[in-house]
Amino acid sequence: GAGVSQSPSNKVTEKGKDVELRCDPISGHTALYWYRQSLGQGLEFLIYFQGNSAPDKSGLPSDRFSAERTGGSVSTLTIQRTQQEDSAVYLCASRRSQGADTQYFGPGTRLTVL
Amino acid sequence: AQSVSQHNHHVILSEAASLELGCNYSYGGTVNLFWYVQYPGQHLQLLLKYFSGDPLVKGIKGFEAEFIKSKFSFNLRKPSVQWSDTAEYFCAVNERKSGYNKLIFGAGTRLAVHP
Numbered sequence: 582g583a584g585v586s587q588s589p590s591n592k593v594t595e596k597g598k599d600v601e602l603r604c605d606p607i608s609g610h611t612a613l614y615w616y617r618q619s620l621g622q623g624l625e626f627l628i629y630f631q632g633n634s635a636p637d638k639s640g641l642p643s644d645r646f647s648a649e650r651t652g653g654s655v656s657t658l659t660i661q662r663t664q665q666e667d668s669a670v671y672l673c674a675s676r677r678s679q680g681a682d683t684q685y686f687g688p689g690t691r692l693t694v695l
Numbered sequence: 696a697q698s699v700s701q702h703n704h705h706v707i708l709s710e711a712a713s714l715e716l717g718c719n720y721s722y723g724g725t726v727n728l729f730w731y732v733q734y735p736g737q738h739l740q741l742l743l744k745y746f747s748g749d750p751l752v753k754g755i756k757g758f759e760a761e762f763i764k765s766k767f768s769f770n771l772r773k774p775s776v777q778w779s780d781t782a783e784y785f786c787a788v789n790e791r792k793s794g795y796n797k798l799i800f801g802a803g804t805r806l807a808v809h810p
Contacts, residue, residue, distance in 0.1 A: 612796075614798075616798075616800075621802075622803075623699075623701075623785060623800040623801050623802040623803050624785065624787075624798070624800040625800075626797050626798065626799070629796055629797065631796070640797075672738075672739065674798075683741055683744060684798060685741070686731070686738050686739040686740075687738060688737075688738040689738060
């Protein structure tokens with residue numbers, strides 16, 4: 582079936598603007614993750630959703646970052662008052678269920694804050 | 696907190712050379728281990744994974760990795776690389792104690808294979 586999709590693929594914004602990044606997980610996957618990949622660095626965990634449970638927000642770097650997942654499927658990551666250090670590739674992943682299983686990644690959204 | 700170290704940030708090889716990329720995680724407990732690959736212009740793909748059982752796991756495209764629990768290591772190997780293996784390789788771990796919910800990634804190794 583279809584993989585994880587993300588939109589937009591690229592986003593250029595001005596410092597101080599808000600941005601929304603979208604993720605469509607694999608159909609039927611109950612777990613959804615957001616990661617950030619900064620230049621020259623590995624992937625940094627941001628937030629995790631599992632079913633109807635409260636999300637694990639422990640990786641969000643500041644209160645300017647938030648995410649929601651509607652209807653247990655699509656997720657939106659919102660960054661308010663963007664800063665230049667927010668420039669990165671934002672990756673979404675989904676997993677069939679919780680526990681020991683594989684995460685499947687989307688193509689990412691490259692965010693550039695001018 | 697758990698962390699993952701990849702010892703080589705950049706590796707340059709000629710075709711047919713053997714490859715070994717190092718990966719160590721910081722402390723024990725029950726873990727799952729992964730290698731992901733990102734080819735130029737493409738998204739992250741799973742190369743192989745270890746959950747339990749035989750510590751020598753085989754993945755796609757001739758890659759394999761060996762889990763050595765006593766060394767907290769999960770090194771990636773390929774006996775003969777091809778130009779098409781040029782990519783960035785990421786080692787990752789998640790832990791049972793956190794419900795296997797967070798993947799902790801290494802910083803990645805960029806591999807360039809020259810014809």
